[in-house]
Structure formats: structure tokens, C-alpha cells
Amino acid sequence: MVADVKERQGFAGIMLPSLRGATGPLIGLIVLCLFLTFATDKFLSVRNFLNVLDQITVLGVMAVGMTMVILIGGIDLAVGSVMALAMMVLGYLNVTAGVPMGIAIPLALLVASLNGLVAGLLITRFNVPAFIATLAMMSITRGLANMITDGQQIIGFPAWFNMMAIVRFGGFLTLTVAVMVVVFVVGLLYQRYRHGGRVLYAIGGNAEVARLAGINVQRATVLVYVVCSFLAGLSGMVLAARLDSVQPSSGVSYELDAIAAVVIGGTSLSGGTGGIGGTIIGVLIIGVLRNGLNLLSVSPFMQQVIIGAVIVLAVTAETYRKRK
Amino acid sequence: MTNRSPILSLRGIQKSYGPIKVLHGVDLDIYPGEVVALLGENGAGKSTLSNIISGTVQPSAGEMTWLGKPYAPANPRAAMDEGVGMIHQELKLLPKLSIAENVFVGRYPMKSGRLDRHAMEERARAGLQRLGLDVSPDRLVEGLSTGRQQLIEIAKALTLNARLLILDEPTAALGGEETQLLFRQIERLKAEGVGIIYISHRLEEIRQITDRIVVMRDGAKVQEFDRGDVPIRTIVEAMVGRSLERMFPTLPTPTDEVTLEVRGLSAPSKTFRDINFSVRKGEVFGIAGLMGAGRTELVRAITGADPIASGEVLLHGKPVTPRSPIDAIRNGIVLVPEDRKLQGVVLDHSIAENIGYANLGEISRNGWISSRRIREFAEDYIKRFGVKGRGGQNAGELSGGNQQKVVLAKWLARKPQVVVLDEPTRGIDVGARSSIYDLIVGLAREGVTVIVVSSDLEEVLGVSSRIMVMAQGKQAGILNREDANDVSVMELATL
Numbered sequence: 001m002v003a004d005v006k007e008r009q010g011f012a013g014i015m016l017p018s019l020r021g022a023t024g025p026l027i028g029l030i031v032l033c034l035f036l037t038f039a040t041d042k043f044l045s046v047r048n049f050l051n052v053l054d055q056i057t058v059l060g061v062m063a064v065g066m067t068m069v070i071l072i073g074g075i076d077l078a079v080g081s082v083m084a085l086a087m088m089v090l091g092y093l094n095v096t097a098g099v100p101m102g103i104a105i106p107l108a109l110l111v112a113s114l115n116g117l118v119a120g121l122l123i124t125r126f127n128v129p130a131f132i133a134t135l136a137m138m139s140i141t142r143g144l145a146n147m148i149t150d151g152q153q154i155i156g157f158p159a160w161f162n163m164m165a166i167v168r169f170g171g172f173l174t175l176t177v178a179v180m181v182v183v184f185v186v187g188l189l190y191q192r193y194r195h196g197g198r199v200l201y202a203i204g205g206n207a208e209v210a211r212l213a214g215i216n217v218q219r220a221t222v223l224v225y226v227v228c229s230f231l232a233g234l235s236g237m238v239l240a241a242r243l244d245s246v247q248p249s250s251g252v253s254y255e256l257d258a259i260a261a262v263v264i265g266g267t268s269l270s271g272g273t274g275g276i277g278g279t280i281i282g283v284l285i286i287g288v289l290r291n292g293l294n295l296l297s298v299s300p301f302m303q304q305v306i307i308g309a310v311i312v313l314a315v316t317a318e319t320y321r322k323r324k
Numbered sequence: 325m326t327n328r329s330p331i332l333s334l335r336g337i338q339k340s341y342g343p344i345k346v347l348h349g350v351d352l353d354i355y356p357g358e359v360v361a362l363l364g365e366n367g368a369g370k371s372t373l374s375n376i377i378s379g380t381v382q383p384s385a386g387e388m389t390w391l392g393k394p395y396a397p398a399n400p401r402a403a404m405d406e407g408v409g410m411i412h413q414e415l416k417l418l419p420k421l422s423i424a425e426n427v428f429v430g431r432y433p434m435k436s437g438r439l440d441r442h443a444m445e446e447r448a449r450a451g452l453q454r455l456g457l458d459v460s461p462d463r464l465v466e467g468l469s470t471g472r473q474q475l476i477e478i479a480k481a482l483t484l485n486a487r488l489l490i491l492d493e494p495t496a497a498l499g500g501e502e503t504q505l506l507f508r509q510i511e512r513l514k515a516e517g518v519g520i521i522y523i524s525h526r527l528e529e530i531r532q533i534t535d536r537i538v539v540m541r542d543g544a545k546v547q548e549f550d551r552g553d554v555p556i557r558t559i560v561e562a563m564v565g566r567s568l569e570r571m572f573p574t575l576p577t578p579t580d581e582v583t584l585e586v587r588g589l590s591a592p593s594k595t596f597r598d599i600n601f602s603v604r605k606g607e608v609f610g611i612a613g614l615m616g617a618g619r620t621e622l623v624r625a626i627t628g629a630d631p632i633a634s635g636e637v638l639l640h641g642k643p644v645t646p647r648s649p650i651d652a653i654r655n656g657i658v659l660v661p662e663d664r665k666l667q668g669v670v671l672d673h674s675i676a677e678n679i680g681y682a683n684l685g686e687i688s689r690n691g692w693i694s695s696r697r698i699r700e701f702a703e704d705y706i707k708r709f710g711v712k713g714r715g716g717q718n719a720g721e722l723s724g725g726n727q728q729k730v731v732l733a734k735w736l737a738r739k740p741q742v743v744v745l746d747e748p749t750r751g752i753d754v755g756a757r758s759s760i761y762d763l764i765v766g767l768a769r770e771g772v773t774v775i776v777v778s779s780d781l782e783e784v785l786g787v788s789s790r791i792m793v794m795a796q797g798k799q800a801g802i803l804n805r806e807d808a809n810d811v812s813v814m815e816l817a818t819l
Contacts, residue, residue, distance in 0.1 A: 192695070194691055195691045195692075198684055206670045209667055211629075211649055214650045215650075
């Protein structure tokens with residue numbers, strides 16, 4: 001009976017245990033919000049909060065995939081380029097070739113996923129280090145994205161596509177934000193409550209122990225890179241909707257933002273600890289920080305400096321806390 | 325010898341971590357040219373004491389005197405500069421660098437601001453020669469046998485003019501021949517007047533080389549023998565603080581039913597060749613041999629952890645030759661690997677998670693799983709195996725014996741037919757060993773087929789119904805329990 005009650009804690013029940021190990025980042029986020037509430041008069045409003053949500057959609061979706069990759073002790077440098085490739089495929093199919101969105105979007109996501117499959121196979125079958133394999137994929141996919149239009153942007157999507165990122169259903173959620181929330185919830189549920197999700201921790205903790213324990217490490221690894229690339233593609237769809245256009249130079253250095261969000265959220269780069277709960281906090285910290293710095297009219301160059309400092313702060317604070 | 329003054333004196337050394345006192349005032353003297361064995365179970369305080377001497381940790385109270393002067397090293401470097409060298413159980417060499425570079429890492433000889441490679445190699449060569457090691461100092465460390473690497477660690481300490489060496493389990497990974505080589509070098513160092521503190525769980529070798537034995541228990545020195553040749557039973561009784569009935573449980577009589585059969589098994593790298601044997605239900609089958617005889621490779625191949633070139637594995641007469649651990653596990657053949665820390669448990673994950681990882685399929689329902697369910701599942705096994713720890717505790721915080729119980733627990737939850745244990749008690753203290761033996765024999769009694777690989781002869785002899793001896797990758801012979809003793813096994817092993 002008691003157990004049943006415990007099981008039905010709803011969303012809080014999923015969120016809270018996922019935040020274990022991410023309490024530091026959570027405190028950081030709260031402090032940041034408090035500071036901005038007093039430092040600006042525009043920060044604390046529903047409107048601004050919804051703005052922040054809109055601004056983090058692309059990063060949020062991408063960072064969930066990156067979390068899974070980093071959790072198994074890997075890295076994916078290709079996500080920014082994969083995102084651009086997926087966007088260009090979408091633009092080419094829909095605008096140039098006249099393929100309806102209902103088919104063009106799945107195909108673009110398929111192309112994105114294939115990139116993950118290639119990276120995953122390079123890593124598992126040919127023992128190419130993840131850093132190198134995805135570095136190569138980053139270059140290849142960026143080149144392919146540029147080849148589609150010879151570097152030109154594509155415009156002319158159906159009107160409703162852009163509306164997905166603008167119209168707030170119930171005065172609250174845009175469809176793009178809804179996509180992000182769904183990715184967050186599914187990611188959290190998968191990571192904590194699915195067989196396949198628990199396995200990621202074992203692999204990241206010690207891949208040899210996992211293999212000897214009868215876990216199919218190779219398959220899980222390939223799958224993680226496929227999912228990460230799929231989500232990179234999905235974040236491309238979100239960005240295309242927000243911009244109402246696609247261009248092959250999109251997403252340059254987005255992989256680094258995604259890695260930053262994951263690391264700020266407390267996932268260890270060596271794998272095995274952390275999770276999507278922390279990453280959500282990490283994404284929010286970056287989102288709120290950018291938003292706040294804009295409200296304070298800090299120059300974009302200074303913003304880069306500050307975000308770098310926050311990464312250092314988050315990671316050293318976490319290391320210090322663990323040592324104690 | 326004893327009328328000389330000690331090189332190192334400890335008086336009333338205490339150490340506390342918060343409220344927990346791990347050393348309760350230890351007195352110890354080390355004289356030049358003697359080997360003092362420091363014995364005790366894990367947690368007795370040996371490591372803490374040697375870490376204090378080598379400057380890794382600082383005592384909470386007490387005094388140390390080094391060569392007549394007060395001695396309080398703030399860090400390992402300070403202790404090294406005084407002439408105290410510690411050789412850790414886990415080797416700390418850099419495999420991709422040369423021997424000379426390893427010996428001088430961090431304190432390279434310099435000439436006019438540049439590395440003096442010539443001087444470095446000459447001095448390294450001198451150090452190696454002092455140990456009677458015939459290897460070139462510009463060779464890479466990678467590929468050297470563990471025994472050689474151990475000696476290079478010692479050479480490293482010697483180039484610092486160490487007057488005192490602390491050897492922590494130096495033979496844990498060594499075969500018989502390498503052990504003898506090490507012992508000859510220890511004799512040589514003794515003759516030169518170097519004092520040696522020798523920590524080991526292998527009591528047989530203690531008798532061979534030590535001049536004095538100090539036994540610790542629960543953070544205090546409980547007994548001191550001023551000779552090395554003390555009956556093992558007496559030492560063990562001092563270590564565990566009670567008299568021992570017997571170390572090994574009685575073996576059950578195996579049935580006639582053959583469970584596992586291995587036919588003509590060979591490895592791609594030829595580390596083992598043409599191995600044939602069969603094991604019966606309820607039997608403990610021992611595999612003995614020297615380091616490098618191919619024992620570990622053989623059992624890893626049988627359990628799918630390493631590839632097989634030719635031959636087959638049969639279970640109840642059906643071919644089940646595994647291509648991956650998953651294959652073997654599916655057939656109920658599981659491995660408790662040699663290196664717990666690298667292959668057995670994820671150290672910074674909880675006990676419950678570690679037990680869960682091999683059983684996620686059983687714990688989950690339609691692929692859904694929760695931490696609570698993992699914990700409940702594990703809790704049951706933690707109790708049953710007497711693991712001293714809570715489910716939420718990290719496996720890294722457990723003693724070796726308890727970690728091994730976690731590895732066993734994760735497998736036994738799957739009710740395996742064949743359990744293969746590779747060096748099941750390596751680095752586990754004597755008191756905890758017997759509980760591992762009880763578990764092993766208990767398995768056989770329940771009808772499980774058990775294979776035990778061990779470098780510890782007494783152990784293989786104690787728990788096995790039959791023993792296969794391997795030598796240089798080949799099967800040298802299979803001995804029945806009645807015919808097996810240390811002489812007959814060693815004869816086959818050195819074929």
C-alpha cells in the first residue's frame with residue numbers, strides 16, 4: 001500500500017529523483033532568477049518566462065540527446081551540423097521539390113538519424129574514438145548541408161509552419177515549446193524507468209563491467225548516437241519553424257552549447273553520473289542567463305565571457321562539493 | 325643487527341577520520357637491513373599506517389623519528405626526499421614512456437636547462453643493475469610483465485636513495501618465478517642495509533623472507549613475532565583474533581551428471597591451446613598454473629568475454645560455444661572476473677545498482693523499471709549473502725570481500741548453471757576469505773557447476789574436487805583431489 005502511494009507521485013515524482021546530484025545547479029538557477037527579479041523590472045513576468053521557454057527550445061531538444069551520449073562516456077560534436085543538414089533536407093524537399101511537410105519532416109529526421117547510425121557504427125565496429133568519429137561527421141554533414149543549395153538559404157515554407165513557433169495555444173504553449181516539453185518528459189521517463197535507460201548508467205560507469213554483465217554495449221551505444229542525431233534533427237525542425245527559413249550555416253557551435261548545458265547540469269564528462277533532470281536545469285540556466293543579460297543590455301561579446309565563467313563556476317562548485 | 329639504532333621509530337601513532345578512530349596508538353621500530361611483515365585483515369590499519377609513514381596522510385597524534393631526527397612528512401614527495409619509498413599495490417607506471425623516463429618522472433636530471441637524457445639513462449641503468457634486471461632503460465614499460473614492472477617501481481625508489489621501502493602486496497599479481505626474482509632482490513637490498521616493510525596476504529611467502537612479523541587488528545598492534553618462521557595458523561589466529569577451526573568447508577560429493585564440457589578449445593592468440601575437460605553437476609573444478617599459463621584467458625573464453633578460435637563448449641551435451649558474454653549468460657554460464665575493480669563492479673554506483681545491472685531484464689516489467697524496484701530486488705540478495713553495506717551505498721566504499729559478494733550476488737540472482745570464478749579471493753583478507761569459500765562450496769552443494777581459477781595453491785587444493793593444471797597455454801594434466809598436493813601441482817605447472 002505504501003509502495004503504491006510512493007509510485008504515484010506524478011510529475012514531481014519523476015522530477016525530484018532525477019535532480020539528485022543536480023541540486024547545486026538548481027540552487028544556482030534559483031539564485032540567478034532572484035537576482036534578475038531585483039535587478040530588472042521585466043524579468044519576473046509570465047510573458048518573459050514564455051519568451052525564455054521559446055528561446056531554449058532548440059538547445060533543450062538537442063541537449064537531451066547530448067546528455068545520453070555523455071552519460072555513456074561519449075561525446076557528439078556533430079549535432080550542430082546534423083541539425084543544419086536536417087533543416088536543408090527539409091527545405092529542399094518541401095520548398096524546392098514540393099513534398100508535403102507530413103513526409104518531408106520524417107524524411108529529414110531520418111537523414112539526421114542516419115548520421116548518428118554512421119557515427120555509432122564507426123565508434124563500435126571500427127573502434128574510432130567518439131571525439132574523432134563525430135568530429136569527422138561534423139565536417140561531412142556541414143559540407144553536405146552546404147552542397148544542397150550551394151550555401152544558399154531556402155525560404156517559402158507553408159504559413160502554418162512558422163505559426164507553430166508563434167501561436168500560443170491556450171495563451172501559453174507554442175507547439176515548439178510543447179515539442180521540447182514532450183522530449184523532456186519522455187527523456188526523463190526513459191532514463192529513469194526504462195530498461196534501456198538504466199543500461200546507459202552501467203555503460204558509462206564501466207563499459208567492461210556492463211559487457212560482462214550481459215548488457216549489449218555495442219547496440220546501446222549505436223542507439224544512443226542515433227537518438228542524439230534524431231533529436232539534433234528535431235531541434236532543426238524547431239529552429240526552421242522559428243526562423244521560417246533554413247540555411248546551411250545554422251547551428252555552428254551549437255554542439256558546444258549543448259555540451260555546456262549538460263555539464264552545467266551536473267552530468268560528468270567521464271560518464272555514469274548525472275542525467276536529463278540536471279540538463280533541463282542547465283538549459284534553463286543558459287536560457288535565463290542570456291535573457292537576463294539581454295534585459296540588462298549587456299553586449300553579446302560580454303555575454304560570451306559571462307557564460308564561459310558560469311561553466312567554470314558550475315563545474316568547479318560541483319567538483320568541490322563532491323570532494324567534501 | 326638489533327643492537328643498531330632503528331632507522332624509523334613510531335611512537336603512539338593515532339589517526340582519526342572525524343569521530344572514527346582507525347589507529348589507536350601504534351609503536352613500531354624498523355632497523356636497517358631487515359624485512360618486517362605488516363599483517364592484518366583489510367581495515368586493520370596497515371594501509372593507513374604505511375600511508376602515514378610515506379607522507380600520504382598525516383597522523384592525528386604521535387611521533388615519528390627518522391634516523392634519529394623528528395620526522396613529519398607533509399606529502400609523499402617530502403617522505404621520498406628523506407628516503408622513504410612506497411610501492412603501491414596498483415602499479416603507477418606510465419606504459420607509453422620508457423623505463424628511464426618512468427624512473428625519473430617529475431625529477432628529470434637537467435643540464436643547462438635541458439633534459440639530460442644521457443645521464444637519465446645511465447642512472448636508470450645503474451638502478452636496474454642494482455636489482456639484477458637485465459632490460460634496457462630506453463625500452464617502453466608497455467609489454468613488460470607485471471613482475472618486471474614491480475621491480476621498476478622499486479628501482480624508481482632506489483634511485484632516490486631510499487633507506488626504507490614499503491611494499492604493499494607486491495606479489496599479488498606475480499607468478500611463482502617472478503615472486504622468487506623479487507625475493508632475491510629483496511635479499512640483496514637487505515644486505516645493503518635497506519629496511520623493508522612488507523605487506524602481504526600470502527602468508528606462505530611471509531615465512532620465506534621476513535625477519536619479523538607485526539600483526540595488526542582494528543587499528544592496533546596486537547602481536548609481534550621476532551622471527552619470520554611462525555606457523556601460519558598462529559599468524560592467522562592473531563590476525564582474526566580467534567582460533568580457527570578450519571579454513572575450508574567440506575566438499576559435497578559431485579553427481580555423475582556432466583554439465584559442462586570443453587572440447588579442443590583454442591584462443592586466436594594461442595594463449596591457450598587444445599583444452600579438453602568436463603565438469604559435473606555439483607563439482608568444484610579447480611584450474612591451477614603459473615602466471616601467463618592461460619588460465620584467465622581460458623575461462624574468459626568459456627564465458628564469452630574473449631573470442632574463441634576453434635573448439636567448442638557444450639552444456640548438457642548441446643553446443644553452446646559463446647560469441648559474447650550475453651550468449652554465455654543466456655545459457656547460464658557466468659563469470660566472476662579476476663579484477664573486481666575494473667571488471668566486476670562499477671565502483672561509484674550503488675550496491676543495488678551493481679546487483680541490478682545483471683538482472684535488469686528480470687527486475688523490469690515490460691521494460692519499465694524503477695530505482696525502488698532495483699533496491700528491493702538487491703536488498704534481498706544483500707541480506708542473503710551477508711554483504712556488509714546498505715543498498716544505496718557505493719560499491720567503492722566496500723571492502724574487497726564485500727565487493728566480491730556483490731559480484732556473486734548479481735549472478736546468483738540469475739540462478740546460473742555454471743559459475744566461473746577467476747581469482748575469487750585476490751586482495752581479500754583472510755577472515756573474509758572463508759566466507760567466500762563457504763559461498764563457493766555452497767553453490768556446488770546446490771547443484772551448480774563451479775570452476776575456480778586461482779594462483780593461490782592452498783586455495784585451489786582446498787576447494788576443488790579435481791584440479792586441471794595449465795602450463796604455457798597447454799593443459800598439463802588433471803589431478804583428482806586425492807592425488808593433488810602442492811608438489812604434484814607444481815610439477816605439472818612447470819612442465
